[in-house]
Every structure is written in structure tokens, then in C-alpha cells.
Amino acid sequence: MAKKPWAVVNEIIREADLILEVLDARFPEETRNSIIEGRINNLGKSFFYILNKSDLVEDKQIRKSIDLLKKRAQVIRFSAKERYGKRKLLYLINKFARKKSISVGVVGYPNVGKSSIINALKGQKSAPVSPVAGYTKGKQWIKLSGKILLIDTPGVIPVKEKAFLKLVIKDAITNIEDPEGIAIELLEELIKKDKKAIEAFYNIEVKSTAQETLEEIAKIKRKLKKGGELDLDAAGKIVIENWQRGKLKIII
Ligand SMILES: Nc1nc2c(ncn2[C@@H]2O[C@H](COP(=O)(O)OP(=O)(O)OP(=O)(O)O)[C@@H](O)[C@H]2O)c(=O)[nH]1
Ligand SMILES: [Mg+2]
Structure with a gap:
């Protein structure tokens, strides 16, 4: 082994x-x-x-x-x-x-x-x-x-890290169990750092909570489930991916 x-x-x-x-x-x-x-x-x-x-x-x-x-x-x-x-x-x-x-x-x-x-x-x-x-x-x-x-050598992580950061490092979109939750956590940090950049990047208005902001992103990206409900997991994946790939250039 x-x-x-x-x-x-x-x-x-x-x-x-x-x-x-x-x-x-x-x-x-x-x-x-x-x-x-x-x-x-x-x-x-x-x-x-x-x-x-x-x-x-x-x-x-x-x-x-x-x-x-x-x-x-x-x-x-x-x-x-x-x-x-x-x-x-x-x-x-x-x-x-x-x-x-x-x-x-x-x-x-x-x-x-x-x-x-x-x-x-x-x-x-x-x-x-x-x-x-x-x-x-x-x-x-x-x-x-x-x-x-x-x-x-193989990569190693020392201690328990913030969930979103761990995922960014892991770059493992397909394995994220809760993209919505992680994206909300990530968005909170990103909005704190540079709200205007988020607004410009997604062409949305940042709302008072990260949850509502993610809903805005889901709307503009037309991420809907079969019944027409917003698909926040799909929108979350987009946000995580944009940041992981360095498209969204905000440093936390
Ligand atoms: N933009 C950018 N991407 C890079 C750079 N270096 C590596 N990458 C990308 O980062 C990812 C990881 O690169 P690896 O070299 O496999 O990273 P590693 O540290 O060896 O990863 P593990 O072996 O899994 O621990 C790949 O998608 C690379 O293309 C860089 O300087 N700039
Ligand atoms: Mg390697």
C-alpha cells in the first residue's frame, strides 16, 4: 500500500x-x-x-x-x-x-x-x-x-480549515456535497472584500445576505430546477468554480 x-x-x-x-x-x-x-x-x-x-x-x-x-x-x-x-x-x-x-x-x-x-x-x-x-x-x-x-511529494493540509478554502484548494467541484452552503460561505468573504467586483462580474446587485445574492446569481445564470425553482446548487458551483479558476480575481 x-x-x-x-x-x-x-x-x-x-x-x-x-x-x-x-x-x-x-x-x-x-x-x-x-x-x-x-x-x-x-x-x-x-x-x-x-x-x-x-x-x-x-x-x-x-x-x-x-x-x-x-x-x-x-x-x-x-x-x-x-x-x-x-x-x-x-x-x-x-x-x-x-x-x-x-x-x-x-x-x-x-x-x-x-x-x-x-x-x-x-x-x-x-x-x-x-x-x-x-x-x-x-x-x-x-x-x-x-x-x-x-x-x-503529495499535498498535505495541517489543520482544520474553513470549508470553502479546503474546497478551493482541493479544486474538486464534482465532489462538493453542499455547493450552495459552500458558495454562501465563500460569497460572504468575497462580498466583504470587494462587493463592487461581485456586482460587476455577475451583473447583479449584491443583496443584504449572501443567500439572496446567490439567488440573484441563479436568476441571471438561469439556473432553475424542473419545477422552475432556483437551483442554488448549480449557481453555487458556478461561483466556486469562477473563484477556483481565478476568473473572479478577489483575494480573501
Ligand atoms: N494559473 C496558474 N495555474 C497553475 C500554476 N501552477 C499550477 N497551476 C495549475 O494548478 C493545478 C494543480 O497543479 P499541480 O502541479 O498538479 O499541483 P500539485 O501541488 O502538484 O497538486 P497535488 O499533487 O495534488 O498535491 C493544475 O491545474 C495546474 O495547471 C500557475 O503558476 N498559474
Ligand atoms: Mg502534484
Whole structure:
């Protein structure tokens, strides 16, 4: 049987010379894994933060995140999609290696883009990628050069998180049991942050509750059940998906 994801990650933290902790640039604090960082520190290992998916985030926001994170470790702004940050990261890894052979463990939450980063560094598809979280199972070694060995790991989550955030990270629309409830929770946060952006994006008026706002979205998207009743699950899925895919650019 395959090892549990956490067991794999702990092993890599012990074995690797350098760790890359991958964060989603849209919610870096939420995707920071305090348990992983605690273990890295206990073992006296070095790590860099990789702020991935930075193509989905405004410049100003990224700079703010970097300022906060750089107190703890070196931060590399990255986009596996646009191949941004690749040169800097390779330079820093090689500088760290100082001509010795090293292994570099890539760890982080599910779906933050660990495997995509490895592929971007390698310049070819070496690690399998998927929009469905929990895709990478065991550890996988990818030889980057004669001296650098990258290790891909499965995504791990430390503690109980807000339900909507968990789903965003999991990116598992088809498996959501209660899309309406999750979408309402998500909408509440989004409206708090940027009500006007929601209004403009959906071409609706934001109502006094998130529930009523979701009803507005269901109406404009013509999501109706057979009897003509509003289909809030279907509308909820749209809202969740728009945010997950980065179409709705509001940072919580
Ligand atoms: N926009 C954008 N999407 C990205 C980026 N990097 C990865 N993705 C997408 O995010 C999803 C997850 O990517 P993976 O590389 O499989 O993520 P992972 O961290 O390896 O996921 P697990 O193995 O499930 O833990 C895929 O749909 C990627 O195409 C990026 O820089 N920008
Ligand atoms: Mg993966």
C-alpha cells in the first residue's frame, strides 16, 4: 500500500538538503504549512518559499506577501504557468548547492502547483499534473541536472480549515456535497472584500445576505430546477468554480 501523504512528506523533510515550500500566491498565509515549517526548523534545514500562481494576483498584493514572508525565508515569486521566476529559483538552488550534489524536496498544500513547478524547472513534463487535488501520491524523483535531484511529494493540509478554502484548494467541484452552503460561505468573504467586483462580474446587485445574492446569481445564470425553482446548487458551483479558476480575481 502507498504510504500516507504525511509520512512521505516527513521523510522528504528528513532526507532533502533543501526544501521548497510552495504557496498559492492568492492566499499565501492560508497555504503556509506551520507543521512543515516547524519540522524543517527542528531539523535545522533550509527552505525557500515559492509563491506560485503569481500570474493570478496583482503586483501590489504579491509585493505585500513577499514583505511578510521574507522575514522567515527567501521568497521566490513564481508562475509555473508563465514560467516566471525560473531563472531566479535555479540560481538560488545552485548557489545553495555550492557545486555539491543535493536533493530538493518540493512540499506544500494540495493543488498549489508543486508538480507544475518541477515541470517548469525541468522544461518538460516530468511530474504528472492535474486540476484534481491529491494527484501526486508517493514521492517522485526528477533529475534536474547532474547535481540537483528534485523530489515531488503529495499535498498535505495541517489543520482544520474553513470549508470553502479546503474546497478551493482541493479544486474538486464534482465532489462538493453542499455547493450552495459552500458558495454562501465563500460569497460572504468575497462580498466583504470587494462587493463592487461581485456586482460587476455577475451583473447583479449584491443583496443584504449572501443567500439572496446567490439567488440573484441563479436568476441571471438561469439556473432553475424542473419545477422552475432556483437551483442554488448549480449557481453555487458556478461561483466556486469562477473563484477556483481565478476568473473572479478577489483575494480573501
Ligand atoms: N494559473 C496558474 N495555474 C497553475 C500554476 N501552477 C499550477 N497551476 C495549475 O494548478 C493545478 C494543480 O497543479 P499541480 O502541479 O498538479 O499541483 P500539485 O501541488 O502538484 O497538486 P497535488 O499533487 O495534488 O498535491 C493544475 O491545474 C495546474 O495547471 C500557475 O503558476 N498559474
Ligand atoms: Mg502534484
